[in-house]
Amino acid sequence: MTVIGIVGLPGSGKSEAANVAADMGVPVVTMGDVIRQECRDRGLDPASDHGRIAQALREENGPGAIAERSLPLIEDELAESDTVLVDGIRSDVEVEAFREAFGESFLLIEVDAPFELRAERLDLRGRDDMNDETGESLTDRDERELGFGMGKAIEMADVTIENAETLAAFQRKVRTLLREGAEEIER
Ligand SMILES: Nc1ncnc2c1ncn2[C@@H]1O[C@H](COP(=O)(O)OP(=O)(O)OP(=O)(O)O)[C@@H](O)[C@H]1O
Numbered sequence: 001m002t003v004i005g006i007v008g009l010p011g012s013g014k015s016e017a018a019n020v021a022a023d024m025g026v027p028v029v030t031m032g033d034v035i036r037q038e039c040r041d042r043g044l045d046p047a048s049d050h051g052r053i054a055q056a057l058r059e060e061n062g063p064g065a066i067a068e069r070s071l072p073l074i075e076d077e078l079a080e081s082d083t084v085l086v087d088g089i090r091s092d093v094e095v096e097a098f099r100e101a102f103g104e105s106f107l108l109i110e111v112d113a114p115f116e117l118r119a120e121r122l123d124l125r126g127r128d129d130m131n132d133e134t135g136e137s138l139t140d141r142d143e144r145e146l147g148f149g150m151g152k153a154i155e156m157a158d159v160t161i162e163n164a165e166t167l168a169a170f171q172r173k174v175r176t177l178l179r180e181g182a183e184e185i186e187r
Contacts, residue, residue, distance in 0.1 A: 002083045003074060003102045004178070005095065007153045008111035010141050011118035013163040013170055014087060017111055020174040021085040027077040031088030034069045063149075066090075067097035074101075083178070091149030095156045109177065110157035113164055115142075 004021070006014045018028045035054045036046040044053065057065045070086065077084040089095060089108075098106045113121075119138050136144075161177060163170045 001078060001102075001105045003078070003098065003106045004083065004085045005089050005098055005106065005108045006085065006087050006111060007089050007095075007108060007150065007157060008113075009118065009150065009154075010138065010145060011122040012111040012113045013121075013161075014111050016163075016167065016170060017109070017161070017174045018085055018087045020171050021083075021178060024175065024178060025081075026083050026085050026178060027081050028085045028087055029070055029073045029077060031066050031070050031086065031090075031094075034066050034073070038069075063091060063093040064097040067094035071097075071101055085178075089153055090145065092152035092156060093149060095153050107159070108153075108157045110154050110160040111163055112160050113162070117164060 004026075006017050008014050018030075022028050032050070035050055035057065038057060039046040039049050039053050042049075042053065054066065057069075061068070067089070070088075074084050074086060086098065089098075095108060098108075115138070122138065159177060161170070161173050
């Protein structure tokens with residue numbers, strides 16, 4: 001059994017790593033789904049209330065709340081598949097929740113790409129890499145994510161995958177790591 005978590009700054013390539021897993025038949029549990037479900041349970045619209053409900057869940061049930069609520073979803077997938085990938089980890093507290101639940105079977109992967117490449121890939125060009133739709137610059141977004149504890153989560157990673165070359169090269173690295181990581185833990 002292997003549970004693989006993915007961390008990295010905005011635009012580093014976390015979703016692309018999850019896509020590789022899905023293409024390999026590895027189920028992907030997205031922690032955002034927990035928040036979207038909670039929005040619906042509270043009669044709210046996930047599109048507009050996602051951020052507020054994520055914050056409310058953490059305030060009401062502690063900083064590990066979203067990780068805790070994703071555990072049953074992961075366990076359901078583990079009933080069918082030896083490896084499951086978890087996308088959406090935002091903090092060290094969440095990493096600790098997964099380490100507690102899965103012990104040595106939890107492998108944390110960091111995806112890393114330089115700021116300029118992340119800005120380019122997120123199509124944020126011009127002054128201070130501002131996103132015209134949200135009015136938030138990539139610098140601000142990085143700071144917001146680091147404020148949640150993403151920096152500490154990244155420091156806890158077991159493996160780093162660099163994503164500074166082509167998408168095909170990155171996909172190859174992720175495929176290799178998904179295969180080798182699983183084998184290593186089974187040994
Ligand atoms: N090596 C690469 N070459 C070119 N484009 C890439 C590469 N890696 C990722 N991208 C593209 O960059 C964008 C950001 O990648 P992705 O969505 O995987 O990042 P993320 O870490 O999930 O970001 P976020 O935190 O914003 O959800 C996507 O459009 C993706 O297709």
